Amino acid sequence: MKTQKFHRYLCRLLATACLLLVGGTGIVRAQADVEFDIDAPLKAAEGQPFKIAFTVSTQKSDISDARFSLPDIGGLSVISGPVRSVGVFMSDVNGVSQTRNTVTYTYWVKAERTGKIDIPAATVTVGGETYKTRPTAIESLSAEQARQQSGSSGAGGGNASDVGFEPVGKTRLASDDILLRIEVDKTDVYRGEPVVASLRIYTQVNIAGFENIKYPALNGFWAQEMDLSGQGDSRATLGGKVYHTQILRQWLLYPQRTGTIEIEQAQFTAIAQLVTQMPATGSPYDLFYGGAPQIKNVSARLVSPVVKIRVKELPRPQPDDFTGAVGQFELTGVATGDRFAANTAGSITLRLSGIGNFPLVEAPRITLPAAFEQFDMKTNERLVNTARGTTGEKTFEYPFIARAEGDYTIPGVRFSYFDPSTGKYNTLTTPDFPIRILRDEGNGASGLGMVSGVTKEDLQMLGSDIRFIRMGDPRLVRQGGAFLWSWGWFASVFVLAAAFVGLLVYLQKSIRERADIVRVKTKKANKVALRRLKRAKGYMNAGKESAFFEELLRALWGYMGDKLAIDVANLTKERVLGELVGRRGMDEEQAREFLNLISECEFAQYSPAAGVPMDKAYNAALDLIGRFENKI
Structure with missing residues (x-):
């Protein structure tokens, strides 16, 4: 009898450790110095005690003044707690020593009903600052469900109390224990409107790793992978079940064509860790090892369903200066000055800011007077991909050199974009740019061909209307005396053809002789x-x-x-x-x-x-x- 009780206690202890592999942790780092997290199981049996721990840690030397507040948790009753424990953790990495002080508040609770039970955010006050945990959830199982998932019925029978303080890990992998999904924030968009696609995994078992990874091709989209730093795992309910979930990869997509575009399947092989029972052999070692849980790896093939995005064409008619910009934008323009000496450089800078499909936005068109020589445009950008689209600004600089003195007005630049939130086109216009070009005091010393006294569009480029007289030997050919179609031309063609035929015959004969080895x-x-x-x-x-x-x-x-x-x-x-x-x-x-x-x-x-x-x-x-x- 004592041996059975010891076995039961050992099984419960190891099961608790196995469940911690898939247990949820909601960590909040309000500052780099303080961390506040909750440790709770993913599942629990109704009416069976289990543990919830709240831990606050900091590099401060003293956190004894921490004040903890437990939220009201509907569906759970507190059996005992909180039990307050204090710890100190020291580490030395590459010669850098670090010490963290921790305070843990432990509660023993039990579920009063089955189904999903939400645990709101707990709060703690340290040094006058308040921190909260991330809200989480657990799934409460009935006695029959706990027995089926713990595998106790397949290991020699038992009752619901054999599940232990926390349900032991699964011995068999069900089809819905690990799910792979591609989730999008919108399924009905305009062409060029951003869509955020997240490749997310849902699991109720511990995962050791992945193999044979194949991501979707994302055909029909301009795709940009998004940064996932700072995003940890969380809990979510899917199909009435509570899962641990995490985003594996996330893309910002801009549809490039209309119609229905499919996001293809993602395919993974997940290595799941399951719990099996070590068989009893009847030897004295069974007192310590017989019937104890063991961890085994099981491969599971995961395939995400195809996701369809309906892409609508942009409304017509479209503005003449529309080049495909979709989002919300602002446009400003500025010239480097309003007075320039002739043959000196200037520029007009346009700054486009806002949120939208910046990577696909074309530069606005600018019209300069004929007396201005325009050079290659320069582009600078500071962009960040967000869930709403690409945000930031793009700068377009248009350098020029004015060749003739006078007063000029460069027309304001127009930029049209489509706003998907209103379904309408908007047009932005900069003010005109008045510019005065002064006489070149260097009298053309720069060698750029300035003609003094000629103003505005009266200046014409020499050589474009009258060509210069060609000098030297013109190499004129007498009409009717060309070599082409003459007797000499026919004779040359005949000689070349005969030489080609003779060479061909010789090569064929040589090849035949060389092929006869004897x-x-x-x-x-x-x-x-x-x-x-x-x-x-x-x-x-x-x-x-x-x-x-x-x-x-x-x-x-x-x-x-x-x-x-x-x-x-x-x-x-x-x-x-x-x-x-x-x-x-x-x-x-x-x-x-x-x-x-x-x-x-x-x-x-x-x-x-x-x-x-x-x-x-x-x-x-x-x-x-x-x-x-x-x-x-």
Whole structure:
């Protein structure tokens, strides 16, 4: 009996630790110095006690003056608490020491009903500042639900009280324990209106990691990934169940076409951690280990449903100066001055600010007088992606140089955009830019071609109306005497065509000959044999008899093999004699003379003293190869 109670206590203790893997934590960092969080289980059995802990930590040396206030939690009754505990945590990272003081308020509670139970934000006051936890929720299970999810029925029976102070982790992974969803803030938008798409995971089990990750392609959108720093996990209710949830990736999307655009499926493989019971073996070790929970990893394939976005076309008619800007904008313009000396640089700067599809906004068009030389526009931007769209400002600078003196007025710049909140187009206009260009006191010393005394649009660029007289040899060609279509042209074409045909025939013949390996070897037999005889003569002059006869035999056998197209494996004296006399019509006496020379060389190779002299064998081989070359 005592052993069973110990087993039950150990199971409850380990189950509590396993549940903490998926337990929720709502942390609030109002300042970098103070943290306030709540630790509560994701699920609890109705009527069974479980623990909720509120912890405040700070780097201050003393937080004994912290004043904690528990919110009114409907659906939970407090069994005991708060139990106040104080701790000090010290760390040393890369030589930097840090000390944090903590105060924890622990309550033992039990659920009075089933279903979702919301826990409002708790408050604590430290040093005159008030901090709150993030609101969270737990799911209260009936006794039957707790038994099914704890796996007690599959582990030998039991009742609801066996679930423990907190429900043990799951032994089996249900289809709705882990869900992957793509959530959008809007499903009906105008083209160019921002949509925030969040890839979110919902889980009721601990997840060790992900594999085989495939994000949606986001075709049809201009997509910008958003920063998720500072966003932690939270709790949410989906389908009547409480889940831990976290955003894995978030995009700011701008639709680029109208109609229904689909956000494709995201596909993940999640590694879930489940709890199994260690089987009892009947040994004394079961007192400590038998029936204790174990953690195992289980792969779960996750696929998010397809999300459809209905994109509407922008209303018509559209303003003439509309270039696709959607959002809410403001436009200001300023010139670097209203007086310039001729041939000096100036600029007009337009500043577009607000919120909308800034990355797709084109620069406003500006019209300068003909006497102004305009240079490439410069663009600067300071933009931030938010849930409402891209916010910030874009600056467009238009540099110019005025070439003629006088008074000018640059018309104000118009910029039209579509406001999706009102469904209407708005047009922004800057004031006109009056500019006076003064005489160039340097009298054109800058070399930019200023003509003094000519004002405004009277200035024309020299060379654009009258071309300068061309000097030098004009290289005139007498009419009717062109080379094209002349007799010389026809003769050249004929010669080139004939040369091309001849080259083509030669190349085809060469390719056919090279493809016939036997013929190539036959034609080169004499050349190869003479090259080997040359090496044999070198050995003869050096007095190396063995090397001489070996090279001479290689020349004789190689010549006959190549000339008669006989491979080395079938190259024998009988085969050579039959081929020369029977098929090639050679005189048998000459054929036997060639074979006798081969026999004498083979004998002399191993018995130099009794063999044929080297010079005699060399001359005989040279003579025989020459005679055979003319007859075979």
